[in-house]
Amino acid sequence: MIIPFFILHHGCPNRCIFCNVHKIAGNNPESLTEQSFRETIHKYLSNTKRNTAHTQIAFYGGNFTGMEKEHQVKLLKFAHSYIQNGQVDDIRISTRPDAIDNEGLELLKRFGVSTVEIGAQSFVDEVLRRSHRGHSSSDVVHAMNMLKERGFKTGIHIMLGLPGDDRSGYEYSVRKTIALKPDMVRIHPTIVFQDTVLAELFVKGAYIPLSMSEALDMCTYALEKFSEAQIPVIRLGLQTNREMENPGSIVAGPYHPAFRSLVEESIFFTMASSMLTEEASTGKEIIFSLAQKDVSAFRGQRKKNLQRLKDTHRLAGITVKTDQTQEEGAVFMTVEGRTWKVRKFGTPERYA
Ligand code: SF4
Structure with a gap:
């Protein structure tokens, strides 16, 4: 069982052109208080038999290791108290590849973080540049090496249909991801969300999203390659929520609430x-x-x-x-x- 918390844009040095984290994360508070954190944990734990589930607290969204150290320590302390009392097994975070360093990883280890997921999105540097990611593909390689050296479980997120990408660039990103041997992968088709730079580009005709059939075909290719490499794809398509389903939230792109089923x-x-x-x-x-x-x-x-x-x-x-x-x-x-x-x-x- 995963108990998810969203840290929204905290720790992000810039805004990626496709990102509207409020739509992706749903109705989550801007900042997490100890009280709201404990209430959420209580809600999840009271519905689960402890003996039957591996229980993990996850900090998603934003850029966990890019946040100020005091803020990271505050959240890790909240979570770690549940590991100490035996109600939770470990912690998972997601972060950017350029926000990983030795000192930060020591901190994560100390508080029981077992799994770090890296938002790579693409291994084509021009695609990363056009998406205003602010990091390069070599940052992903470097981050993965550091995480593996320290024994973290790792995940990589990649996207398809980013501006400037094409089928061969995407296939290259899939191959590079496999070469890094992550423990798991998440794949997201690029969706044009309201209030993003990508939405402005779309309206001007400067960005054309993938069609649904292109996205399905490219994800089928990726599933086959990751299956051959025995790397589990733990998510395919965005997790839907009420914010996302509000009229106008999604401007364009291959969105379906049950994308993986398709x-x-x-x-x-x-x-x-x-x-x-x-x-x-x-x-x-x-x-x-x-x-x-x-x-x-x-x-x-x-x-x-x-x-x-x-x-x-x-x-x-x-x-x-x-x-x-x-x-x-x-x-x-x-x-x-x-x-x-x-x-x-x-x-x-x-x-x-
Ligand atoms: S780093 Fe992640 S959360 Fe931050 S702006 Fe980019 S996609 Fe959004």
Whole structure:
């Protein structure tokens, strides 16, 4: 269980052109008091059985290690008291790569921070410059090396669709991220939020966001690469909140409240299509079998995937069966007694 706190823009030396942290973080207070901190912890802890969950306090948003040291110590002390009394296991923070130094890392270690997530966003320096990030890709490499030397778990955040980026730049960023071997990754498509420089550029026609289908395709590529490298993608798309859903908050861009589900659906569509093209399936009844957990992504929202498969391959009908014993992420297809199997990002194999 993660108990999240948002520090908003605290510690940010500049404003990145895409960032409206108030929309991303939702309705969070400008500054965290000890009372509001303890109330939130209490709310989370009272709803959880301590024995069953690894419990972590997280400071998200802003730039934790870029804040004044006194402010960092104040928040770390609040959190550390729950580690000392055994109610919380450890702490996670997110920060910028250029705000990491030896002294700061010693402080984090002392107060029980186990995980540091770095906002890299891109490894193309021109993209970072145009996004007004204020750091370079070499800062990310340096920060990751320091964190690993000191035994922190690490996470890297990357974005797609930033100004000046393109498919090859994004693929380069994915490869560079993998080379740094983080313990986890978060991927966010660039969304144009109200009250940002990016929104002004969009209105002037100087920035064109990715379409939804481009974003889905690029995220599918990234998921495949990170899956091959055995690096978990712990978030794909922004976590939705009420602020974000307010009319006008999102000006443009590939936003969907269940973005990851859309990516998963598109992966299952490709898997099923790859098997159907191995057979002369036109006009036939097809049976797909898969693990219970995968059924809704396979069907798609409002059964869109099934309809698309039926139309694209001109099938007579589709039956979806669930199998308790079947491995997750694999799809079996039976047509006229012949069975095929495909795993996520794999190629179809004749099974029986
Ligand atoms: S460093 Fe992060 S929180 Fe700060 S302005 Fe940039 S994106 Fe927003």
